[in-house]
Amino acid sequence: MFDDPRPYLWLIPALPFLGAVLAAFLGPRYLKDKSHWPVLLGSVGACFFAVLTAISVGNGFVGAKVYYTWFSLGNLDVTFALRADALTAVMLLTVTFIGSLIVIFAIGYMHGDPGYPRFFAAVGLFLAAMTLLVSADNFILLYAGWEGVGVCSYLLIGFWYHKPSAAAAARKAFLVTRLGDIGLFIGIVLLWLHGPHSHSPHSLDMDTVFAGAAGNVWLGVACFCLFVGAAGKSAQFPLHVWLPDAMEGPTPVSALIHAATMVTAGVYLLARCTPLFVLVPEVQLIVAVVAAFTSLLAALIALTQTDLKKVMAYSTISQLGYMFLALGSANHPKLVVLAVSAAIFHLFTHAFFKALLFLASGSVMHAMGNIIDMRRFGGLRKVLPTTHWTFLCGAAALAGIPFLSGFWSKDDIVAATLGASHYGMFGSVYHGLFIIAMITAGLTAFYTFRAYFLTFWGETRVPDEAYMDHGHAHGDAHADAHGHDAGHGHAAHADHGVAAHAHGESGPIDRSKKLESPPMMLVPLMILAVGALFVGIALGPTGLFAHFLEDHWMRGTGATGFTGLLPFEKEAHHLHWDLMILSGVIALAGVGLAFFFYVKSPAVPARIARSASGLYDLSRNLFYLDEIFAALIVKPAAALAQVMRVIDFYIVDGLVDLAGQVPTFIGFLVRPIQNGLVQFYALLMALGVGGFLLAILLK
């Protein structure tokens, strides 16, 4: 049991799937508001088996098992094969643990929603698809999980489908990630076509593909295509536009997408394919540059957002950029261990504090009667004490305050980037990326604490909606908040102007009501807060995490480990004191600046925004990227669709109609003989027989 996870490995995707099926079929009729039970049990069970898997991997098991052959095409066998190694174990732990906590939180958050069973069915399916993705030992199976994740994100972002903005956001998320999926598929096909033809039969198993990669002349293109797929799923520029809109879904869904599932899929894919990517340093450079640019861009946008969840969304994009930057820094075999383990470590710690931040934001939103616009509330640290300190833990970890989770993982990433500048031909570029990463770290600390101070410090302001019976009108209220930040908010309004509005309306509102969320929602917050504080220091500086990945994955016996593929040189894991001091100072400076701007002298940001209004508007309007994409891609595509519609309507349909017109015309010619007169019919019959007889006689 603790040596070989293969007997129960398949249960990890199967249990949430079973839960989803039960919730979907029994939920609406029989379970009703108990619909969370099958999914909760499924995800907790999956988490249990994930822990067992991690233990057996720690005991030295690395391997895969073919459960059955999914399908065979020619000499290609696609198998349902799952694997267990350190990377899979870490991903499974992250997905199922965070997923289970989110399910528990959602029980409180979604209570009373008419789509309660539907929500849990989709969440269960989401977890099943994601666990399948990270444990698949076969690229086609991975692709199946990949698409399953995409579908579930569509279902969940568009959960309140009667709301036009949610439906549009769901469609956008699906289409944009679809764009990346095409890249992924092309990459897989290239790997297969130009893969090891000496192997017979062809196989898309990871070991076979990696073993044959070295001789593949198309490897660079294939890797780039894989990166396009990963960029779509993990929201890297320019395919990042769907992620902020994904806020239209219920908050637990945002937490699920941003922390545990979906966006980590791209990071996982690139980490899994590191043996391929290390062979093509040019593609690695593209990855690193795109990643650094994404992280900086997202951080700049996050500076001015007033929607608490939007700030978190852009911070996710920025942090994903960090992970890709680490992966892209693996441009030399010596760096592989440091870079890849840094990326996965950041993924792991980020899952904790980002899930925490989203769930805490959800708790704020729940308490504030579904208001999420930071201009409408403030000074909530007395009103929502538990939410406040858990949020603070998450924010501090995200900002990279020394000795918290984010600090250690971010430090590893910048160390990897700095290391990459010593190797290969693109050293100076990586040096520039290192500087961008440090700037982004400072920005991260600043915007995170801006959101924190605006929400929890200052004068206590609570919107009236908080005291109303906020049974479940998520949809309308959030649409309202959305409308607020879509408008051109002036700087003065942005930070403290709406207080008058909030106090202005008076009514029979009972202001003595307790606003803090129910324990069902607070317990997951506390668990995650502990994780956000201590996971980093427990696993990072002690080297446990990196050694786990290195010993049980990268040095694995199969070809998926890197031994045999690379001239694998060990670089001792050491702490970079100089870097740690630098990034610690930057993080604290960012926090201090935020404190000065938003607590000490709240008039300053408005003044700065006025004096640099061009830049401010640029950031506030997301660098107009949505508008640019609309003009460059959406409009031409719509025009093309219009042309296609005309062709379809007039030419294709015309041909089909013509084929139908011919029999109609013949029928029109002979129709008059159907006049209903018996004798006329008899006459025609007699004439016909006569004609035949004549023909026979004359022949």
Added chain:
Amino acid sequence: MTPVSLESYLLVGAALFTLGLVGFLTRRNLIIMFLCAEMMLQGVAINLVAFARYRGNMGGQVLTLFIIAVAACEAAISLALILVLFKRRKSLDVSLWQDLREPDQDPIEDEEPLPTPPRAAPLPTLPVAGREPVSVPKENSHV
């Protein structure tokens, strides 16, 4: 006595068939048309019998017996149908039944309609059995 030649039989059969055909195509009375159809059938039957005798085997004769049996059944059915049709329109005119034509075609009207038959005298009605007649017609008052 010289045997009657095959041609004579065939001529009689052909004559019967042709008369029947012409009658079927030209007459409009349903019963007459039916009789004409029967006549065509008998023309064919004569052919069969003649050929059977000429060839010296009994197959044609047996078939003719069958034809006659079937024709009897057919007569029963078609007379029943004609009766139903008559009840519907109070007429035996076949041109009244054109309903199975194409929907967008006009019915074919005869320029020269059939002479309407004189109204038949009302049939005498019988009183209900076991009950005294209520009113007695005047013509019969002297009885």
